Amino acid sequence: xxxxxxxxxxxxxxxxxxxxxxxxxxxxxxxxxxxxxxxxxxxxxxxxxxxxxxxxxxxxxxxxxxxxxxxxxxxxxxxxxxxxxxxxxxxxxxxxxxxxxxxxx
Numbered sequence: 001x002x003x004x005x006x007x008x009x010x011x012x013x014x015x016x017x018x019x020x021x022x023x024x025x026x027x028x029x030x031x032x033x034x035x036x037x038x039x040x041x042x043x044x045x046x047x048x049x050x051x052x053x054x055x056x057x058x059x060x061x062x063x064x065x066x067x068x069x070x071x072x073x074x075x076x077x078x079x080x081x082x083x084x085x086x087x088x089x090x091x092x093x094x095x096x097x098x099x100x101x102x103x104x105x
Contacts, residue, residue, distance in 0.1 A: 004056075012052070031096070
């Protein structure tokens with residue numbers, strides 16, 4: 001049971017404390033709604049953490065540990081692919097420049 005607690009804690013830490021998450025949230029919203037939109041997005045992230053916390057024991061019971069970790073591992077692989085292939089590189093660009101660039105398509 002302690003191993004499960006540690007692994008779930010590492011999962012939550014990696015997903016919510018990851019630099020990519022916070023940088024992405026601070027850059028994707030237009031300036032006029034950034035505060036509210038970022039607050040809403042962070043709230044949704046923590047809500048999803050609560051969902052993971054709730055469904056994890058249920059999945060362990062019904063699927064077993066191997067399949068449960070495989071599902072969460074697959075979710076992480078999809079997330080990594082999203083970050084690598086979909087999210088544009090924004091290093092060195094100001095938020096105003098990014099907003100202008102994204103509004104043009």
